[in-house]
Amino acid sequence: MQPDLSTLDTFLDDHGADGYLVYADAEDSTQRYLSGFDAPDPFLTLYDGDVHLLVSSLEYGRAKKAERPATVARHADYDHMAKVEEHGFEEGTDRVFTDFLADHGVESVVTPEDFPLATADGLRDLGVSVEAEREGVVDDIRAVKTDEEVDHVKEAQKANERAMARAEELIGEATVETGTDAGSGVLVHEGEVLTSERVTREIEMELLRHGCALDETIVACGADAADPHDRGSGPLRADESIIVDIFPRDKETKYFADMTRTFVKGEPNDTVAEWYDLTQEAKEAAFDALEPGATGKDVHDAVCDVYEAAGWPTLRSDETTETGFIHSTGHGVGLDIHEGPSLSPRGDELKPGHVVTIEPGLYDPEFGGVRIEDIAVVTEDGYENFTDYPEELVVE
Amino acid sequence: MQPDLSTLDTFLDDHGADGYLVYADAEDSTQRYLSGFDAPDPFLTLYDGDVHLLVSSLEYGRAKKAERPATVARHADYDHMAKVEEHGFEEGTDRVFTDFLADHGVESVVTPEDFPLATADGLRDLGVSVEAEREGVVDDIRAVKTDEEVDHVKEAQKANERAMARAEELIGEATVETGTDAGSGVLVHEGEVLTSERVTREIEMELLRHGCALDETIVACGADAADPHDRGSGPLRADESIIVDIFPRDKETKYFADMTRTFVKGEPNDTVAEWYDLTQEAKEAAFDALEPGATGKDVHDAVCDVYEAAGWPTLRSDETTETGFIHSTGHGVGLDIHEGPSLSPRGDELKPGHVVTIEPGLYDPEFGGVRIEDIAVVTEDGYENFTDYPEELVVE
Structure with a gap:
């Protein structure tokens, strides 16, 4: 190139x-x-x-x-x-x-x-x-990708979707260990406790099979999920939100992809259920704002508008908040997992060829965390979201 | 810590x-x-x-x-x-x-x-x-490691040895495809051509199973092996030297290990066979010089002495040579795969707690490459080589 x-x-x-x-x-x-x-x-x-x-x-x-x-x-x-x-x-x-x-x-x-x-x-x-x-x-x-570069990211994203499917499959196949504390039992898969570490390893194996290197992967449950940068550790539990954020790098081309889904095995608490719907709404608002000529700030503001209207804090409404929407809306993806453009308060003009994540989320140690993240390319007349993975909070 | x-x-x-x-x-x-x-x-x-x-x-x-x-x-x-x-x-x-x-x-x-x-x-x-x-x-x-840090490197080295065994096993199990060019046939394993990429993937899978992240891995055959920084690609061939250099990082502690072995499936050419013996001799000379109070330059000079005495060029004897011994003798290993101390012309005094590689090698596109690398810690009265892997050029 x-x-x-x-x-x-x-x-x-x-x-x-x-x-x-x-x-x-x-x-x-x-x-x-x-x-x-x-x-x-x-x-x-x-x-x-x-x-x-x-x-x-x-x-x-x-x-x-x-x-x-x-x-x-x-x-x-x-x-x-x-x-x-x-x-x-x-x-x-x-x-x-x-x-x-x-x-x-x-x-x-x-x-x-x-x-x-x-x-x-x-x-x-x-x-x-x-x-x-x-x-x-x-x-x-x-930040402005050639078609060839966009294809590299799309290729990595395909591997990403396979890995996400593997993670969801493990959670789906797991049973809930019933005990005295039946409401928040530990997940068990093929006789062994299903931990963050085990799901992470399965994700990494799947990525390797599809030519991608692993970097860090996030499989964070409950209070871990309330911290957007916590990688997660220990047993996964029923009825708590599990954030799975995968950002593989193609070993050959060195280009990254990025996607997040949030799952609950069992019954989500009311707050997490509300957050999920709101986050889908915020994601839609962000995509509605995503087009050449708009700024990264416009897209970020669209997400803040949705969350703030529903009464949740954001870093825009309170610079020191540790709960609510406490990160930016997205970032460019290419040879770096985090690169330009920024979809944040300091986001500049968006151009065709920009490859960006859209990843609104809400966090509070009391309830857990919810994040949904797609990856898309800005086009001449809007965007192409090339994320091909369903959004279902509850995993049966 | x-x-x-x-x-x-x-x-x-x-x-x-x-x-x-x-x-x-x-x-x-x-x-x-x-x-x-x-x-x-x-x-x-x-x-x-x-x-x-x-x-x-x-x-x-x-x-x-x-x-x-x-x-x-x-x-x-x-x-x-x-x-x-x-x-x-x-x-x-x-x-x-x-x-x-x-x-x-x-x-x-x-x-x-x-x-x-x-x-x-x-x-x-x-x-x-x-x-x-x-x-x-x-x-x-x-560069001076605590006992706890040395243990982290040893732990990563154990995973490294498992991965090396897996690589050697694949080469050992492979058969040589006989054709018109019978002398340098392609290796085949379970019906599929055995490539650098395939061996690399198996190494990486094995490392993942033992809690290590992959960084780059080198599986380089023939002319690829003649370039110490070439990762290798394509089919492995009989009768040519195959350099396998693995440097895993423990995912938990973030400490690296490092080891290299050179294999030939079949019959090595006379030069490679001579180089292998000479490189074992150079490695021994390096370890003989490795002790607190000696310098990294002393250890490096010991290797140059062996190679130059046998008539092969080194960067010490010819700054611009592209064949012979064209890198330094070793480097520190810890949170970085390359860190202090340096076993090179600018190597300073060695101290107890220094964890270093000793990795002499010879290279020439005409014959291939040979490198043997162990990892050791400098102790109060010498060193402890904690590499536990045999040195056998020819893999049956």
């Missing part, structure tokens, strides 16, 4: 900078996107209209075979060993970097905001102008 | 800095180690003798329950919304950070070298002194 980097050219012109510089390994998605090269150790990518890589000897052979870079150099080409001998490892390496930049006529660079401070200051000491940009120019480019 | 941070106290005193500041998510191991808190989004950790966290509202509840931090604050405690309203998101957030630092009487901070540049410059603009340290003070603390 050759990304369209014309806005980066314009950005560099506007800022009077000679190049855009990234120093990171390929786990950094800006690095992966810009360089088109996958390496486990940090390497330098300079964009000056073309892509130039500076890598270690170890990566040199593979880097030369990568399709994107116009040129590939290695540390040894700039006398790394001699420079380290004379100036120590850090300054010696900085000097290799500045010589590499000078080779391309580059005296001033703009970097991503998370460019490593020590390298930036080291280059500055050697006379290079280094400024971090906080507009997220490459993030904005990455 | 409460790490011993006394050398960090000394470091701050020596540098006349009020605190050590980290801004990262918990995937950053310095952040995880120092904060003792696991969160998927970036948060601020200030160490000034105690650990202080500044987190988003979303993380506040969980952060308060974490055992390490002395205090936990959230953005809202410093009027984040009002500041963002007045100054925009970036500067508004920087102002929250400086108010938080001021609250703790902190005007000057030292940071890890990869501290995000934009935040550093933002804090500097608001009058905070920010300097990145390149000595790796927290890395050095992390």
